[in-house]
Amino acid sequence: MKKHSFQEFTLKPELLQIIEKLQFKTPTEIQAKVIPAAMKRKSIIGQSQTGSGKTHAYLIPLFNQLREDVKGVQFVITAPTRELAMQIHEEVKKMLRLAQKEKEITAKLLIGGTDKQRMMDKLKETPQIIVGTPGRILDMVKQEALSIFSASAFVIDEADLMLDLGFINEVDQLLIRCKSDVQLLVFSATIPEKLAHFFKKYLENPLHVKVKQELSPETMEHRLIPVRHRNEIDVLMQITTVIQPYLAIIFTNGKEEADKLYAALNERGLNVGLLHGGLTPRERKRVLKDIQSLRFQYIVATDLASRGIDIKGVSHVINAQLPKDENFYIHRVGRTARAGMEGTAISLYQEDDIRLIDKLEQKGLPFIFTDIADGEWREAKHWNKRNLRPKTSSNAETEAWKHVRKNKKVKPGYKKKMKQEQEKIKKNLIRKEKRGR
Incomplete structure (x- = not known):
């Protein structure tokens, strides 16, 4: 594949300087395909996995068309979770800081869990950039504290997760309040049927950019451990004796399972954090702060952490329970082995998981069938279809x-x-x- 450079996109010189300061050497595949089309003000559906560089695939062209002499909202970026919105807002602030434009251009973060009146007061001076969750942005629009009609571009990040979490109606309500020719930049790992209908309503001949989903980088190993008749907690505790993670996320298939596992591991003396959608905004903020300050070596989490939150420095992903869908497996393990780093995915499996493992193997995922004995990895037999089914x-x-x-x-x-x-x-x-x- 041909290597691209940021210089070939005819970006403004000050933006090229920002890119240099961000230490981006060459554009990723999604950036190489999205940036030139977005600069021509085309509406785009970008399909790529987490960690592919999609945030800057839309931020770079939007910053290129940003005008500091124009007041009013110039672009709106929506994300399905507060944490993801906060992370995007941080990237926006970093680019403004590097451009030394923090006074000339303002960016506001609009998310739930914060004081509404205080937020309305802050919006008295209209920002050029809005980043937030659809519900809170719509709330501010309905309160007439904000108008987004002047926006020239509207971003929907993690659109399929937006649909899963039930926020697509709020996005719909926001788009009704935008100009009919607003540039729409939509990013989604998958395109479910309901989302396809939504796109038809607002997107006329969009450019569909699809980056082939890499099942697994070469720097990642996938280990499978049979649970058999053992206690899941016992197996997880055995795993902690053979790995030394910088940070490990232990995934479960729901909030109740996460709560139970968190309590059981804590009882066994493991220093572990908990992260799922059932926590209050304050609790989630505190946990993320603790993760950043390396208070925990292990985090028990639901799929919220596989898509809605970007946690840096994950060396291991452990599936206490395998998901039912192969895409969720890819999203989970995609939290590790990023940016050329090494990573390990360890999954506990039961007889019910054979079909999923079979599908992933057929797609070319290289599993290592393994177990633990005397504090060491030991090779285990490949699952036997005939005996198990x-x-x-x-x-x-x-x-x-x-x-x-x-x-x-x-x-x-x-x-x-x-x-x-x-x-x-x-x-x-x-x-x-x-x-x-």
Whole structure:
């Protein structure tokens, strides 16, 4: 693939200086495809995984068209979670600081969990850049503390997560209040059907940029540990004896599971943090601050941390429970092995997870089947489809014999008749099993 440079995008000289100070050497694939099209004011749907450089793929062209002599909102950036909005706002502030434009251009962060009246007071001087969650921005618009009609560009970041969390209606309400020719820059890891309908409403002939999702960087290893009849907590504690993480995220499939696991690990003496959508804004802010100050070596989290929050320095991802969907597996493990660094993904698996593992293996993901003995990694056997899957043709034989009627009076040819009946029942069992897959 041809290597691009930021110089070829005909950006303003001061913006090239910012890029140099940010220490960006060459644009990432999503940046190389989005920046030139966004500079021509095209509306774009960008599909790429977390960590692909998409935040600057839209910030760079937007900063290029930013005018300090024009008052009023020039662009709006929406994100599905407070934490993600805060991180984007930090990047905006950093670029303004590097450009030495903090006084001339103002950027405001509008998120829930903060004092509404204070926020309205701060909006008396209209900012040129708005970053926030759709609900709080809409709240400020409805209170007439803010007008976004002057915005020339509108960003929807993590659009599929926005849909999952139920914020797409607020985005819809905001877009109704924008100019009909507003430039829309939408970024999403996946494009569900409901989202496709939403795009048709607002986007006319958008440029669809899709960056091939890299299943796994070469610097990441994927280990699978069978739980079998063991206690999940015991297995996790064994894992902590063989790894020395800089920071490890332990993923669960929901808030209740996260709470239980957090309590159990704390009880075992592990210094661990907790992060999920059920925490209050204040609690989430405190946990993130503790993570940044390296108070924890382990964090128990839900999928909120795989997409809605960017946690730096993750060396290990541990799936206490594997997700049901392969995309969620990719999002989770994508928190480690970033920017050329090494990373390890360790997943506990049960019999129910075989189908997911099978799908990921078929896509070329290299799993290491492993276990722990005497505080060391030990090679384990690859899972066996035939033994693990219930009622397959191999054990249908045994199952069928259970249903064969056994006559007390033995007649000539009884063995042959029983065998025929067994074969008939076996075929029916196999047919039912195939239909149930």
